[in-house]
Amino acid sequence: MKKGTLILVSLLLVLMTGCSLEPPEWxxxxxxxxxxxxxxxxxxxxxxxxxxxxxxxxxxxxxxxxxxxxxxxxxxxxxxxxxxxxxxxxxxxxxxxxxxxxxxxxxxxxxxxxxxxxxxxxxxxxxxxxxxxxxxxxSDNVKGGTLAAEYIVEQLGKGAKVIELEGVPGASATRERGKGFHAISDTQLDVIAKQSADFDRTKGLTVMENLLQGNPGVQAVFAHNDEMALGAIEAIQSSGKKIAVIGFDGNIDALNSIQAGKLTATVAQQxxxxxxxxxxxxxxxxxxxxxxxxxxxxxxxxxxx
Incomplete structure (x- = not known):
């Protein structure tokens, strides 16, 4: 019995040592x-x-x-x-x-x-x-969200109907960009729908396709990053509608899309x-x-x- 106990204690010590995050000496x-x-x-x-x-x-x-x-x-x-x-x-x-x-x-x-x-x-x-x-x-993500909302008000006027494509739930950038955007949009815009697309271009396309079906009067889209914005543009082009899309990041694909007259604007980071x-x-x-x-x-x- 004593021998069995000793073996059990030894095994526990080995397991505890193996699970330690303390790096080896080397x-x-x-x-x-x-x-x-x-x-x-x-x-x-x-x-x-x-x-x-x-x-x-x-x-x-x-x-x-x-x-x-x-x-x-x-x-x-x-x-x-x-x-x-x-x-x-x-x-x-x-x-x-x-x-x-x-x-x-x-x-x-x-x-x-x-x-x-x-x-x-x-x-x-x-x-x-x-x-x-x-x-x-x-970057100041809150300020960036505010810049996007102010631009939509400036271009389309107060009360414009907007869809918001949110980033990964739980990411601070998602919360902060949304916070800055809603600081303006809650009183000056009409956010008719919002949904996460996880900062992903393919999901941005899919989510936008679904949201377009239920919100035919949408005038603008604010996406929490450029990847989702670029996906949203594909869905919008397929629908034949003309909708302003504002992204966030300023990546090279987004900048090229702006110059090609597709993406409306982006809040550019460095x-x-x-x-x-x-x-x-x-x-x-x-x-x-x-x-x-x-x-x-x-x-x-x-x-x-």
Missing amino acids: AKPNKSGNLEDMKLGLSISTLNNPFFVSLKDGVVAEAKKQGMEVIVIDAQNDSAKQSNDVEDLMQQGVNALLINPTDSSAISTVVQTANSLGIPVITLDRSAEKGKVEALVA PELIGQLSVQAAKDVLQGKTVEKLIPAPLKLVVKE
């Missing part, structure tokens, strides 16, 4: 203080979106400039996968984590784990609801700059400097010239 972060020895872990919500590809490129370019190594992982818009990815990055001994959350709530647990291990966290474009984040590098600023923030934190909790990247409304 993978623990280098504490030399030299940037050349520093390793950053970058978790991107999805690389199936040109905006986040540009954001990643900004991180990689700036890290190379600073002489820092970057490990990039694509969460593929799966919050569970992203949490596992970030745990893997911690196991690889990164000095700092740069996280572009798929879901601001779901990522909180691994942010808190990083906190317990002393690994600083910088978030990009979207925040984490819980845990200590050294800095959020992002994803590469967001990436660059996040690396600079990580560098400052690793060197013991204080950084601002919110590091803004400028945005502007882009229309056809």
Whole structure:
């Protein structure tokens, strides 16, 4: 009986050790203080979106400039996968984590784990609801939503009938862009329908097709990102209607669509700059400097010239 108990205790100890997120000695972060020895872990919500590809490129370019190594992982818009990815990055001994959350709530647990291990966290474009984040590098999403609503009022007048295509539920960018938009639209526009299309172009097409059938009087669409806006344009063109569409991000496909006279406007961000600023923030934190909790990247409304 005693022998059996000893075996059970031994197995439990092995399991506990295996489940620990403490990286092995060979993978623990280098504490030399030299940037050349520093390793950053970058978790991107999805690389199936040109905006986040540009954001990643900004991180990689700036890290190379600073002489820092970057490990990039694509969460593929799966919050569970992203949490596992970030745990893997911690196991690889990164000095700092740069996280572009798929879901601001779901990522909180691994942010808190990083906190317990002393690994600083910088978030990009979207925040984490819980845990200590050294800095959020992002555009002013609330202001961007407001810019979109003001433009629709300016172009179509008060009371214009609008459909809103929302982003991923739970993402801070979805909440903030919606908040800014509704600060104007609730009193000056008529939002006749709104539905999530998960920041995805194909879903933007499908959702828009369905919403057009039930809302024939729609005059404009505000999409929380360009990918959904571009999908919505395909649905609108197939219907033969003429409806203004305003996106958000300013990715290359959206800018080309504006010049081609298809997409009406986009609230343009600077994803590469967001990436660059996040690396600079990580560098400052690793060197013991204080950084601002919110590091803004400028945005502007882009229309056809």
